[in-house]
Amino acid sequence: MTSPTPLIGVSTSMLKIKELINHVAQTCLNILITGETGVGKEVVAQTLYAESNRSKNNFVKINCAVLPETLLESELYGYEKGAFTGAHKKRYGKFLTADKGVLFLDEIGDMPLSLQSKMLHVLQSGEFSPLGSDQDFKTDVWVIAATNQCLEEKIKNKTFREDLFYRLNIIKIDIPPLRERPEDIPALVEYYFKRYLSQHPKAHAEKPDSQTMARLCSYDWPGNVRQLQNCIKKLMVLNSWDKIFEELPDEASTPETLPSEYTSQAKLAGSATHSPDYLFDSESGNLRMRSISEFVDLSTSSEKLFEDISLKKIKKRASDRAEKDAIVFVLEKVGWNRSKAAKILKVSYKTLLYKMSEFNVNPPVS
Ligand SMILES: Nc1ncnc2c1ncn2[C@@H]1O[C@H](COP(=O)(O)OP(=O)(O)OP(=O)(O)O)[C@@H](O)[C@H]1O
Known part of the structure; x- marks a missing residue:
């Protein structure tokens, strides 16, 4: 059974x-x-x-x-x-x-x-x-x-x-309907992605990145969870989110309606989504869930999810992510000059080297 x-x-x-x-x-x-x-x-x-x-x-x-x-x-x-x-x-x-x-x-x-x-x-x-x-x-x-x-x-x-x-x-x-609770989409995607991937171990499907997730969250889903579930099932065969978006009926929006951080990729791919303002309002649950989903596995259901959420763990993962991004950003700006970067970041040279090795940050190979 x-x-x-x-x-x-x-x-x-x-x-x-x-x-x-x-x-x-x-x-x-x-x-x-x-x-x-x-x-x-x-x-x-x-x-x-x-x-x-x-x-x-x-x-x-x-x-x-x-x-x-x-x-x-x-x-x-x-x-x-x-x-x-x-x-x-x-x-x-x-x-x-x-x-x-x-x-x-x-x-x-x-x-x-x-x-x-x-x-x-x-x-x-x-x-x-x-x-x-x-x-x-x-x-x-x-x-x-x-x-x-x-x-x-x-x-x-x-x-x-x-x-x-x-x-x-x-x-x-x-x-x-799912369109009224887009905060559930990342969790549903995670769950069904894992479930179908385990049934299709040879599939080369990629987990949705943040742009893809934004598009999934802003689509209307007239067939609700069943339609979303079928898309992920199809992804295991097509191996391409772009193809999934192309096949979604009732393409309602243009990439222009996505916030600027998402538009470049959406423009390239052609968007099958529309994005009501509330989705990207910083008050909205959707944006909040999307950012939490970067640190917590939302596909776990109810009780297990609450067991897994730990503020301490989330804080550590979020701060590591932010520190790494800041280090790479500054290093790129100063042409990978580490003493200059350490000065700008207001840490000692030794600390910077330590952090670079912790986060596996390496200068580009020329
Ligand atoms: N909250 C959810 N979590 C996990 N899976 C879900 C959820 N909601 C729906 N699904 C999945 O979506 C599909 C449709 O769900 P279900 O059959 O329960 O919908 P329904 O409202 O009874 O539909 P219908 O009115 O067409 O009978 C099922 O495969 C189900 O497992």
């Missing part, structure tokens, strides 16, 4: 979701997860299950959008032998296989009205009868439902029952 995908995310909204998961996982109150396609509704459902005391029992998923009405009903509740043409033997439904575990009702907004009243009855009483049976079965399932549709709108149009909505929606978890 493959291990479940960890819920990656360091944005404020994802941290709030993780906290909520922590609070509700033990309560088994019905949960409705909403959000656009690919935002991670199933990952959130799996995380709830993993953190609950039902994790030893089954996690059973059913997609209400893909099955025709009669099939969906028999999948949910099971049937007796002879219940309908083709029912050659008795079959248990998902409500029984998920007993004491979790039943994940994906795309609940697509459940036909005719099945909604039966669903409401089971949720209220915990009882149901399979098709063709007059026997009632008791079941104890934790129902987690998900949808990318606006159920309130469907209630107005009379295509979704209001009473069922309130039954399912005891706790609501709304996952924002």
